[in-house]
Amino acid sequence: TACSSKYVLSQMHPMWHGPLEVPGGDHQSPIDIAVKKAVFDSELKPLESSYDPQTCQQIWNNGYSFLVEYDDTTDKNTLKGGPLQDKYRLCQFHFHWGESNDWGSEHTVDRRLFPAELHLVHWNSDRYTLFEEAVMEENGLAVIGIFLKVGKRHEGLQKLVDALPAIRHKDSVVEFTRFDPASLFPSNIDDYWTYHGSLTTPPLTESVTWIVMKQHIEVSHDQLAVFRSLLFTSAEEEVQKSMVNNFRVQQPLRGRTVRSSFT
């Protein structure tokens, strides 16, 4: 599957003692973005994404979030520009959310929490041949973060929401095809913050160029309620646990600079 995710999550744990992937490293994510402390960088370019909806393969409950996975064996879904030197390939996107609309995002803006956050995970296909290789490297991954706010129903998101009842339990997977990830972008993707950080789950490697969009997208309360009807637990378990609050606690900035593409 995309990102060879199960392989990564099982293989990387013994590596936590390595130089980059110490969970207590100095470049961990998520962080609070203090708007006034962000430094405008006029060198930051607009992001260029090119996605092929036909490469969408499946949707999977991995027991922590749900993942929409793309075929990442060729360069059919690419991200470049913005803060990036190289070309990155989309492998999956997923969300983090809360049990109520008062929290759920991983990043915050001036300490403001959002009810959910979308992450589109890309790996550097100019320099590496596999996700597993990229995940260990400082310039290995680029993740786009998009905040979700409660408001109007999101048309693009609905196809996803409709698929969720089929993957209620951990480890369930269903085919999911022809989905354009760009349909989840806000209208303005030119304004973003960027900083160097980590994955927010094991292996927590400090391999991520984070690109956090200034503009949020709106989804309805009912759409988020379907996210919350997912389960952390597999069908076999006696006590079922709702999949909510699947975000990591915030990490110290430790001298890092957050740059902004806008003034």
Ligand code: SG7
């Ligand atoms: C979610 O977030 C999943 C993980 C992902 C993790 O738990 O999407 O993905 C898989 C394939 O299990 O971990 C290695 C990876 O992408 C962390 O991603 S994040 O830093 O963007 N939140």
Ligand code: ZN
């Ligand atoms: Zn994430």
